[in-house]
Amino acid sequence: MAAGMRGGGGHAPSRPLTDEEKKNAPKLTWPLLKRVAGYLLPYWPRLILVALCIFVSSFLALMPAMLTGRIVDEGLIGGDLNILLLLIGASFCVLIISNLLSVFENWLSAWVAQHITFDMRNKMFRHLLDMSHGFFTENRQGEAITRMTSDIGGVQSVISGTLTSLVQNSILVILAVIAMYRTNWILATAGILLLPLLILPTKQAGVKRWSIAYKAQAKNDEINQILSETMSVSGQMLIKLFQREKAEYNKYEKANAEMTSLNIKETMAGRWLRAMVGTLVHIGPLAIYLFGGLLMLQYGQDLTVGDITVMVALIERLYRPVNMLLNMQVDIIRSMAVFTRIFEYYDIPAGIKKNPEALVPKSLDGLVEFRNVTFRYSAENKAPALNGVSFVVEPRRSVAVVGPSGAGKTTITSLLPRLYDVSGGGIFIDGHDVRDLDLAWLRANIGLVTQDTYLFSGTIRENLLYADHAASDERIMTACKEANIYEFIRSLPKGLDTEVGNRGIKLSGGERQRLSIARVILKNPGLIIFDEATSSLDSISEKLIQAAIEPLLKAKTSIVIAHRLSTIMACDDILVLSGGKITERGSHHELLELGGLYRALYETQFGESASHGMDA
Numbered sequence: 374m375a376a377g378m379r380g381g382g383g384h385a386p387s388r389p390l391t392d393e394e395k396k397n398a399p400k401l402t403w404p405l406l407k408r409v410a411g412y413l414l415p416y417w418p419r420l421i422l423v424a425l426c427i428f429v430s431s432f433l434a435l436m437p438a439m440l441t442g443r444i445v446d447e448g449l450i451g452g453d454l455n456i457l458l459l460l461i462g463a464s465f466c467v468l469i470i471s472n473l474l475s476v477f478e479n480w481l482s483a484w485v486a487q488h489i490t491f492d493m494r495n496k497m498f499r500h501l502l503d504m505s506h507g508f509f510t511e512n513r514q515g516e517a518i519t520r521m522t523s524d525i526g527g528v529q530s531v532i533s534g535t536l537t538s539l540v541q542n543s544i545l546v547i548l549a550v551i552a553m554y555r556t557n558w559i560l561a562t563a564g565i566l567l568l569p570l571l572i573l574p575t576k577q578a579g580v581k582r583w584s585i586a587y588k589a590q591a592k593n594d595e596i597n598q599i600l601s602e603t604m605s606v607s608g609q610m611l612i613k614l615f616q617r618e619k620a621e622y623n624k625y626e627k628a629n630a631e632m633t634s635l636n637i638k639e640t641m642a643g644r645w646l647r648a649m650v651g652t653l654v655h656i657g658p659l660a661i662y663l664f665g666g667l668l669m670l671q672y673g674q675d676l677t678v679g680d681i682t683v684m685v686a687l688i689e690r691l692y693r694p695v696n697m698l699l700n701m702q703v704d705i706i707r708s709m710a711v712f713t714r715i716f717e718y719y720d721i722p723a724g725i726k727k728n729p730e731a732l733v734p735k736s737l738d739g740l741v742e743f744r745n746v747t748f749r750y751s752a753e754n755k756a757p758a759l760n761g762v763s764f765v766v767e768p769r770r771s772v773a774v775v776g777p778s779g780a781g782k783t784t785i786t787s788l789l790p791r792l793y794d795v796s797g798g799g800i801f802i803d804g805h806d807v808r809d810l811d812l813a814w815l816r817a818n819i820g821l822v823t824q825d826t827y828l829f830s831g832t833i834r835e836n837l838l839y840a841d842h843a844a845s846d847e848r849i850m851t852a853c854k855e856a857n858i859y860e861f862i863r864s865l866p867k868g869l870d871t872e873v874g875n876r877g878i879k880l881s882g883g884e885r886q887r888l889s890i891a892r893v894i895l896k897n898p899g900l901i902i903f904d905e906a907t908s909s910l911d912s913i914s915e916k917l918i919q920a921a922i923e924p925l926l927k928a929k930t931s932i933v934i935a936h937r938l939s940t941i942m943a944c945d946d947i948l949v950l951s952g953g954k955i956t957e958r959g960s961h962h963e964l965l966e967l968g969g970l971y972r973a974l975y976e977t978q979f980g981e982s983a984s985h986g987m988d989a
């Protein structure tokens with residue numbers, strides 16, 4: 374009945390619940406129910422139809438039980454073959470109609486459930502797209518995937534399983550009780566008095582079972598994380614190169630074994646109880662035979678054999694749904710847990726606040742100013758990644774930022790397009806604080822070539838169109854020429870339609886970089902940020918990339934995180950960043966004269982290329 378949701382109560386725990394388990398136990402609260410109802414509401418006409426189908430098919434399903442009395446009394450004992458055949462035929466038809474109706478009801482509820490999960494998945498994906506960059510660096514990818522897949526998948530079983538089962542069993546109970554009282558009130562009361570025997574043992578079982586389910590879900594997150602990390606191109610390469618296959622396998626097997634045992638525990642949690650209750654269900658009819666028999670034979674009550682037969686049939690019809698309803702308390706708690714987990718994600722605010730009265734400037738001059746910018750990745754970090762950084766880049770001028778690894782160079786590039794917001798100070802474009810500018814406008818006007826280039830799987834063309842989905846082949850080709858990747862693309866048998874592979878793995882590092890430069894050229898922003906890859910490229914690739922970025926530096930306001938002397942030399946100004954602070958600034962020659970960090974970097978980091986630079 375509760376498709377996908379494991380039914381069953383829970384073996385009453387001998388161990389008291391820990392505080393964590395109590396805290397994590399989902400609560401069935403009004404606000405939560407209202408919120409869940411909000412998702413059902415748009416489908417109310419169909420949901421009412423579902424309830425109606427359930428009602429009618431339950432009613433019809435009770436009919437044969439009612440007819441058994443007449444089959445016994447009038448057909449068998451009365452000896453009337455015609456009536457016997459007629460009643461059996463009628464019962465048969467009613468059963469068929471009832472089953473046809475429940476097929477229709479299944480289809481309807483599956484339809485509604487699928488449409489609701491469709492809505493929720495889309496909403497979740499949109500929400501995840503709006504999440505801050507920080508969210509993705511802080512949270513494990515596996516968790517987001519579980520919310521998208523198994524949690525939202527759980528909603529579907531909640532609706533087509535738990536919810537319909539709840540309605541159906543409640544209706545069955547009510548109908549059975551009415552039918553019992555219509556047959557014989559003394560026997561009906563006797564049958565109902567036996568019910569507490571069923572109800573009492575199931576008390577307090579749900580939360581315990583939930584705590585197992587909660588742990589199983591957390592394990593599921595962990596397994597998804599392991600999968601998404603090890604199955605990624607870079608991950609599996611690392612595994613091969615460090616020969617960690619065995620270790621990774623063991624890690625996976627351990628998590629898998631833990632989840633398996635949790636799943637078994639969860640299934641078994643209610644097993645004893647169910648066996649007990651199952652026995653009680655069968656005691657009901659026996660008790661009715663006994664009690665009814667006594668009344669009829671000893672006390673001469675006005676009862677027929679048919680009446681007792683009907684009552685026995687009805688009591689089974691009553692106990693089964695009561696049993697289901699009792700088992701369902703766990704499913705309901707579990708359902709609430711599913712919704713709680715989903716809503717928890719929905720409620721994470723998008724990190725970067727969109728300003729509703731944001732400015733959308735008509736054009737961009739390209740004046741960039743960092744004014745006393747301080748930035749911390751998280752409150753726990755004692756030393757800020759950037760500490761009082763101030764500099765100005767005039768329109769169409771370029772600055773190179775150099776400094777040792779971890780100085781905060783990449784951090785500067787993340788702040789300008791508001792992947793993060795500054796912790797102190799401000800960043801201004803044409804005199805406007807970036808937080809006052811329309812986020813879409815801001816990001817549309819910034820082209821960022823990141824330190825490690827990312828391409829989506831697909832063709833070269835698809836990746837380039839990412840910048841401007843309407844770009845013509847001609848524009849694409851021009852951009853490719855400017856980025857020095859045109860000849861390479863032309864040499865490929867499939868040209869622009871070449872598949873780049875997962876993350877662009879089929880291309881070399883230099884090719885990927887030039888493609889990402891072409892992608893930024895196609896975007897045609899007023900500000901360019903170029904975070905030069907630290908990985909060393911061969912001198913031909915380096916020259917090609919150099920030739921690709923130099924014209925950009927001349928035409929646009931640019932900030933270049935430079936690791937190569939040739940790039941530094943192409944910029945108008947140089948900032949030296951160290952430990953999140955700007956320690957030196959000036960031209961190449963001024964800084965060499967100064968004899969500080971720049972000179973030291975020049976002599977070590979650029980040692981090899983420095984001699985080329987000097988030759989040039």
Ligand SMILES: Nc1ncnc2c1ncn2[C@@H]1O[C@H](COP(=O)(O)OP(=O)(O)OP(=O)(O)O)[C@@H](O)[C@H]1O
Binds near residue numbers: 776
């Ligand atoms: N997402 C993050 N969360 C927390 N700390 C971070 C994060 N990214 C970077 N950091 C820390 O902030 C500091 C500055 O990092 P950043 O990436 O800006 O260095 P970088 O100058 O670009 O170095 P490199 O030359 O090696 O690329 C480092 O100490 C780093 O550990």
Ligand SMILES: [Mg+2]
Binds near residue numbers: 782783784824
């Ligand atoms: Mg960096």
